[in-house]
Amino acid sequence: MHELTYAQAINEGIREEMRRNPKTMVLGEDVGKYGGVFGVTRGLFDEFGGARVRDCPLNEAAIVSFAIGLAIQGRPTIAELEFMDFTTFAMDSITNQAPKLRYFWGGQVSVPLTVRTPIAAGLGFGTQHSQSLEAWLVHVPGLKVVMPSTAYDAKGLIKTAILDPNPVVFAESIALYATKGQIPDEEYLIPFGKAEIKRNGDDVTVVALGLMVPKALKAAEELAQRGMEIEVIDPRTLAPLDIETIVASVKKTGRLVIAHVASKTGGIGAEIAQQVVERAFDSLDGPPVRVAAPDVPIAASAQLEGAIIPDVAAIVKACLSFRNTRA
Amino acid sequence: MTLSAEQQIEALRRMWQIRFFEEAAIRLYGEGRYRGSTHPYIAQEATALGVCAALKPADQVLATYRGHGAAIAKGADARGMMAELLGKATGMCKGKGGSMHMSQTDVGFLGCNAIVAGHIAIAGGVALAQQLDGTSAVTVAFFGDGASCEGVFYETLNMATLWKLPLLFVVENNEYAISTHVSESISVPDIALRAQGFGLPGVTVDGRDFYAVYDAAAEAVARARRGDGPTLLEAKTVRWGRHSAVAAGPGGANVDKWKLTDPIPRFRQELLQRGVVGEAQAIEIEQSAKAVIDDAVAFAIASPYPELTELYTDIYA
Ligand SMILES: Cc1ncc(C[n+]2csc(CCOP(=O)(O)OP(=O)(O)O)c2C)c(N)n1
Ligand SMILES: [Mg+2]
Numbered sequence: 001m002h003e004l005t006y007a008q009a010i011n012e013g014i015r016e017e018m019r020r021n022p023k024t025m026v027l028g029e030d031v032g033k034y035g036g037v038f039g040v041t042r043g044l045f046d047e048f049g050g051a052r053v054r055d056c057p058l059n060e061a062a063i064v065s066f067a068i069g070l071a072i073q074g075r076p077t078i079a080e081l082e083f084m085d086f087t088t089f090a091m092d093s094i095t096n097q098a099p100k101l102r103y104f105w106g107g108q109v110s111v112p113l114t115v116r117t118p119i120a121a122g123l124g125f126g127t128q129h130s131q132s133l134e135a136w137l138v139h140v141p142g143l144k145v146v147m148p149s150t151a152y153d154a155k156g157l158i159k160t161a162i163l164d165p166n167p168v169v170f171a172e173s174i175a176l177y178a179t180k181g182q183i184p185d186e187e188y189l190i191p192f193g194k195a196e197i198k199r200n201g202d203d204v205t206v207v208a209l210g211l212m213v214p215k216a217l218k219a220a221e222e223l224a225q226r227g228m229e230i231e232v233i234d235p236r237t238l239a240p241l242d243i244e245t246i247v248a249s250v251k252k253t254g255r256l257v258i259a260h261v262a263s264k265t266g267g268i269g270a271e272i273a274q275q276v277v278e279r280a281f282d283s284l285d286g287p288p289v290r291v292a293a294p295d296v297p298i299a300a301s302a303q304l305e306g307a308i309i310p311d312v313a314a315i316v317k318a319c320l321s322f323r324n325t326r327a
Numbered sequence: 328m329t330l331s332a333e334q335q336i337e338a339l340r341r342m343w344q345i346r347f348f349e350e351a352a353i354r355l356y357g358e359g360r361y362r363g364s365t366h367p368y369i370a371q372e373a374t375a376l377g378v379c380a381a382l383k384p385a386d387q388v389l390a391t392y393r394g395h396g397a398a399i400a401k402g403a404d405a406r407g408m409m410a411e412l413l414g415k416a417t418g419m420c421k422g423k424g425g426s427m428h429m430s431q432t433d434v435g436f437l438g439c440n441a442i443v444a445g446h447i448a449i450a451g452g453v454a455l456a457q458q459l460d461g462t463s464a465v466t467v468a469f470f471g472d473g474a475s476c477e478g479v480f481y482e483t484l485n486m487a488t489l490w491k492l493p494l495l496f497v498v499e500n501n502e503y504a505i506s507t508h509v510s511e512s513i514s515v516p517d518i519a520l521r522a523q524g525f526g527l528p529g530v531t532v533d534g535r536d537f538y539a540v541y542d543a544a545a546e547a548v549a550r551a552r553r554g555d556g557p558t559l560l561e562a563k564t565v566r567w568g569r570h571s572a573v574a575a576g577p578g579g580a581n582v583d584k585w586k587l588t589d590p591i592p593r594f595r596q597e598l599l600q601r602g603v604v605g606e607a608q609a610i611e612i613e614q615s616a617k618a619v620i621d622d623a624v625a626f627a628i629a630s631p632y633p634e635l636t637e638l639y640t641d642i643y644a
Contacts, residue, residue, distance in 0.1 A: 051459060057489070059482035062448040066486065069452015072437070075459070077452075092479075096442050097449060103641050104428035105438055106420035110644035142642050165644035 028080030099142025149213035151181030156190030201229030343616030368396030377540025473504025534562025
């Protein structure tokens with residue numbers, strides 16, 4: 001075992017895959033000598049050189065589409081977009097091109113593309129640098145969407161993303177970059193579509209995404225002191241989504257809370273709630289509850305942003321709202 | 328580099344194939360044999376053939392929704408294309424692509440793309456892969472005057488020039504983007520002038536003149552193979568017909584005049600004058616091209632539609 005931060009774990013995962021496959025590439029802004037604006041690609045340029053770890057001019061659309069061109073020529077490519085908000089400039093590449101080429105060309109190509117992009121929610125960057133746009137992407141057939149919450153998961157999932165012959169959007173959380181985890185010395189991969197139960201409990205199922213996972217675990221401690229045991233599930237990948245694990249938990253607890261940083265309307269929470277309703281309606285004590293940002297742009301002021309990004313107390317409150325639903 | 332008689336004859340044959348393919352596509356649309364739309368390559372045939380005559384099988388071509396010409400020029404199979412048009416299981420993309428998404432990767436045709444300019448940066452990535460592979464293969468991106476207004480074109484011009492990629496940008500200036508004339512959309516008289524701001528060669532040729540296109544393309548391809556980077560080649564023509572099966576054409580008094588500049592009779596005449604073919608052979612070339620397309624139409628019509636299970640295949644590798 002060795003200890004790494006979430007950012008270092010992603011770095012180690014990329015490094016291992018670049019060592020494994022000499023065709024694997026990294027494209028992005030400031031990813032080379034500088035090592036990435038958040039240091040995630042640090043050292044890769046020195047080890048693999050500028051041909052494979054390529055600094056690009058500021059053109060998100062071309063970065064992702066170049067990566068697609070490389071990918072269809074047999075070069076698995078990781079494109080970094082510095083903030084998830086900037087995926088908007090690359091939306092044609094991410095939604096019309098990468099996940100569609102294989103289908104509309106009848107299977108003639110595969111697209112081993114990973115788009116790494118961090119969410120900066122909660123750090124005071126203001127609304128153009130803080131959005132969680134995963135729901136847009138989950139809506140696109142052909143795309144896989146990953147959202148790790150721990151260093152261990154981040155490493156295992158980035159490796160799976162790079163090895164996957166399909167386009168993957170890998171949504172990181174900047175607020176988690178410095179969190180530490182124990183990483184096994186031997187290689188491991190984490191399969192897509194496999195949720196992890198981060199804490200067991202019988203009273204409420206809390207499905208938490210990304211940054212909300214550590215908050216849900218804190219909420220679980222508080223609630224335990226008040227006599228409520230919550231089960232915290234991290235889906236880890238949103239597409240594909242491991243609905244089975246969530247449904248099995250809800251059948252046990254009868255109560256569902258979904259916690260995400262993204263704004264509420266049209267968020268993943270609605271999709272998860274509906275899928276659970278379709279499969280386990282009879283097991284539910286009451287309607288599923290969403291803990292999410294209100295439908296407002298994300299303000300920069302700490303005072304205001306603090307009221308937007310859901311916190312531990314919001315999860316606690318949502319769980320306690322179920323207190324009187326069962327005799 | 329000069330072309331052999333055989334290559335020139337093959338070019339004429341394929342120009343006719345494109346023309347007959349597109350005429351059949353328009354006819355079949357009118358007969359209600361497929362839905363959506365189709366974007367004829369009529370009046371631009373000499374450009375696809377002039378460029379592709381300078382290419383080798385390992386070179387890659389990416390094109391737009393008006394890409395049937397590039398497909399045939401790069402060697403795509405007419406039966407597979409026609410069946411694709413009609414949405415049949417025997418289509419080159421199993422009927423999932425249709426008119427605007429044809430592709431045949433085994434001949435180096437990396438497909439049509441229906442997002443205007445969406446393929447240009449993908450072509451950049453393909454060219455980067457070729458450069459890294461260390462072969463002398465090149466990539467061609469065909470696109471229109473309208474596409475030359477999209478931002479991603481400029482992103483790619485910059486990156487490809489910066490990295491000296493083996494890429495040929497072929498802008499087919501047919502004067503129109505649906506209804507918008509270039510005089511209303513482009514700030515320079517020649518789109519090739521855009522190259523000046525990016526530091527790559529920009530060349531304008533008559534896109535209806537096979538030899539002019541070929542000469543310019545051959546030079547650009549040679550430059551790319553040498554590792555000297557991309558070229559922006561502008562091929563001028565006028566689309567006298569409809570933008571698509573469902574959208575109108577320019578119309579007006581000029582149409583008859585434009586038709587006189589038809590690139591195919593012109594090339595045919597040049598081959599006769601140069602003594603590459605005689606009249607009898609010229610007729611045979613045209614007729615055999617017609618036969619290839621007639622056969623493709625019959626094949627496509629007789630082919631079955633895809634099974635519904637195909638809906639769920641080819642999404643993920
Ligand atoms: C991004 C995008 N914008 C708009 C369209 C609709 N559209 C299809 S073709 C076209 C005109 C393109 O003109 P040009 O690039 O000159 O190519 P041409 O059709 O003349 O071959 C437009 C606006 C589209 N398909 N994609
Ligand atoms: Mg045009």
